[in-house]
Amino acid sequence: MxxxxxxxxxxxxxxxxxxxxxxxxxxxxxEKKSLTFPPEGFSLAWFGEIFTNPEWFNALIASLVVAATxxxxxxxxxxxxxxxxxxxxxxxxxxxQVLGLAPFILPPVITALGFLAFWSELGVYGExxxxxxxxxxxxxxxxxxxxxxxxxxxxxxxxxAASTMGADDRTVLGTIVFPLIRPYIISGLAFAFVxxxxxxxxxxxxxxxxxxxxxxxxxxxxxxxxxxxxxxxxVLFVAIAAVVFGxxxxxxxxxxxxxxxxxxxx
Amino acid sequence: MSRPAPRRLLDYGPITFxxxxxxxxxxxxxxxxxxxxxxxxxxxxxxxxxxxxxxxARFMSLFFGNVLGFSLGLSALIAAISVILAFPFTYLLVRQxxxxxxxWLIFLLSVLSLSEVIIGFAWSTLFSKTAGITNLLVAIGLxxxxxxxxxxxxxxxxxxxxxxxxxxxLVLYxxxxxxxxxxxxAARTLGSSPLRSFFNVIVPGLRNxxxxxxxxxxxxxxxxxxxxxxxxxxxxxxxSVHITDQAIYQSNMPFASAMxxxxxxxxxxxxxxxxxxxxxxxxx
Numbered sequence: 001m002x003x004x005x006x007x008x009x010x011x012x013x014x015x016x017x018x019x020x021x022x023x024x025x026x027x028x029x030x031e032k033k034s035l036t037f038p039p040e041g042f043s044l045a046w047f048g049e050i051f052t053n054p055e056w057f058n059a060l061i062a063s064l065v066v067a068a069t070x071x072x073x074x075x076x077x078x079x080x081x082x083x084x085x086x087x088x089x090x091x092x093x094x095x096x097q098v099l100g101l102a103p104f105i106l107p108p109v110i111t112a113l114g115f116l117a118f119w120s121e122l123g124v125y126g127e128x129x130x131x132x133x134x135x136x137x138x139x140x141x142x143x144x145x146x147x148x149x150x151x152x153x154x155x156x157x158x159x160x161a162a163s164t165m166g167a168d169d170r171t172v173l174g175t176i177v178f179p180l181i182r183p184y185i186i187s188g189l190a191f192a193f194v195x196x197x198x199x200x201x202x203x204x205x206x207x208x209x210x211x212x213x214x215x216x217x218x219x220x221x222x223x224x225x226x227x228x229x230x231x232x233x234x235v236l237f238v239a240i241a242a243v244v245f246g247x248x249x250x251x252x253x254x255x256x257x258x259x260x261x262x263x264x265x266x
Numbered sequence: 267m268s269r270p271a272p273r274r275l276l277d278y279g280p281i282t283f284x285x286x287x288x289x290x291x292x293x294x295x296x297x298x299x300x301x302x303x304x305x306x307x308x309x310x311x312x313x314x315x316x317x318x319x320x321x322x323a324r325f326m327s328l329f330f331g332n333v334l335g336f337s338l339g340l341s342a343l344i345a346a347i348s349v350i351l352a353f354p355f356t357y358l359l360v361r362q363x364x365x366x367x368x369x370w371l372i373f374l375l376s377v378l379s380l381s382e383v384i385i386g387f388a389w390s391t392l393f394s395k396t397a398g399i400t401n402l403l404v405a406i407g408l409x410x411x412x413x414x415x416x417x418x419x420x421x422x423x424x425x426x427x428x429x430x431x432x433x434x435x436l437v438l439y440x441x442x443x444x445x446x447x448x449x450x451x452a453a454r455t456l457g458s459s460p461l462r463s464f465f466n467v468i469v470p471g472l473r474n475x476x477x478x479x480x481x482x483x484x485x486x487x488x489x490x491x492x493x494x495x496x497x498x499x500x501x502x503x504x505x506s507v508h509i510t511d512q513a514i515y516q517s518n519m520p521f522a523s524a525m526x527x528x529x530x531x532x533x534x535x536x537x538x539x540x541x542x543x544x545x546x547x548x549x550x
Contacts, residue, residue, distance in 0.1 A: 013431075019399075020388030020389050023397060080284050089271045099288040099292055108489050109526065200382055218381070218384065238376055241380070259439060
C-alpha cells in the first residue's frame, strides 16, 4: 500500500475516533449554557464548575477515592496469584487465576447483578465500601494480566545466581523480583484505576443510590437535560486516561504490555 | 527455571488471600445469582426461596425471544463491522515505527477506557440537531436543514462500533504483531500485489484468529447496556438493558437473574469456542 493511502487510512480512523471527543470538547468551552457546535465564544467556566459546584465536586472525589482504593485492592489480589504461579508448580492454583480473569470476559451486567444479589443478601446493600470491593474484584483481571507478563519477563538466571549465592526466598523477592516487576505493578494499578474511574454499571447497581460517582452523575444529568459541565467532565476524563497511558508508555513498554513482540526479538 | 511443587502447607500461605477474596466476592455472588434465578417472586419487589423454572419459562416468551434475537443479531453485526474495519487497520499499525504504534495505542486505550455514558453522550451530541454532524453538511451545502440522527438503529450501531473498535484492535494486535513478515515478502517476491498478498496470505493464515476475535467482540458487544438506551428507542434495547431494567426498575431479581444466567451460558460457550480455535492455531 502506498505511503499516501496508508496515511489516509490512519487519518480516517483518527477522525472517526476523535470526532465525538472534539465535538464534546467544543461544547465544553461554549460560553453559553447551550448545546451548540461550533462553540460560541470561549469560556473555561464549565471546567471551574466541576470544582466549585459541590454536586460535581463530590462526585469527582467519590470517583477518585473508589478508583484509588479499588485498584490497590485489585493489585493486592492479583500479585500473590501471579507470584505463586511463577514460584511454584501447582496446577490447581490456575483455577484461582481463571477466576481472576473471568470478570473481564463476562458481560459486566452479570458481575453487577451478582454483586447486587450478594450485597442485598448480606444486608449491606448501598454501603459505600461495597463498591470498592466490587470494583477491586471486577478489575483484578488487569493487574493479573500485566503481572503475569512481568513475572514471565524475569530472567531466570538472575534468580538462580542469587540462590546459588545463598539468598533465601525473601531476599530474592526483595532484591530481584520486586524491583523487576515494579513497573508491571504500577501499570496494573494504572489500568485498574482508569477503568474504575469510568465504570458505570457495577457502581450504579451496587451503590448508585447512595454514592454518586462521575459516570453515574453524568448519566443522571443526561436524563434531566443538558449541562455543559458534563462535557467538561468528559474532557477531563479523556485527559486523565491519556496522561495515565502516556506515563505507562513513557516508563514501561506499552506494546509489550499489550502482547506485541518486544524490540529485542525483532 | 524449574518450579518445584509446594512442599509444606505453609507454602500455600500467599495464595489464601486472593483465593478467599475471589471465592467470597466472585464465586459466592455468582452462586447466589444462580440460586435467585429459581426463586419465587413476591409482589412488592421481594422474593422467597423456591425451586421453580417460571423465570426461565417467561424468558422463553415471544417478547424476550425477540429481545434475545435482536441482541444476538446486533452483537453479530457490530462484531463483523468492527473486525472488517480493525483488521486492516491493525495490519497497517503493526508495520509502523514503534513511536507511531505507541501513540496510537495510547489513543486507543484512552477511547477504550471511556465510560459508556461518555461515549453515549458524545455521540448523541454529534448526532444532535443543534451541535451535530448535519450542521457540517448544511455548511458545505449538501443539506438544507440540520436534522437529528438519534434515536435510531444507525446511532446505536455507530456508537457500539466506536466502543468496540479499540477493543478489536487490541485483541488483534498481539497476533498481527507476531506475524512472520517473510510470508508477505515471499508472496511479494513471487509477484503478488500488496492487496492480493494481504487477502491470499495474511487473511487465510489468520483465519482462526479472525474467528476468535469475532467471537470476543461479539461477547464484548453483548455487554453493551447504555448505548442502546442513550442512542436508540425501546425496541433497540438489548438483553443487558432488560436485565438492568428488571433488576432495578421492576425489582424482579429472580427474572433478571434467570436472564443473566442465560447470558453467562451463551458467553461461556462462545469464549470456550474462541479458546479452542486459538489453541488449534497455535498447534498448527
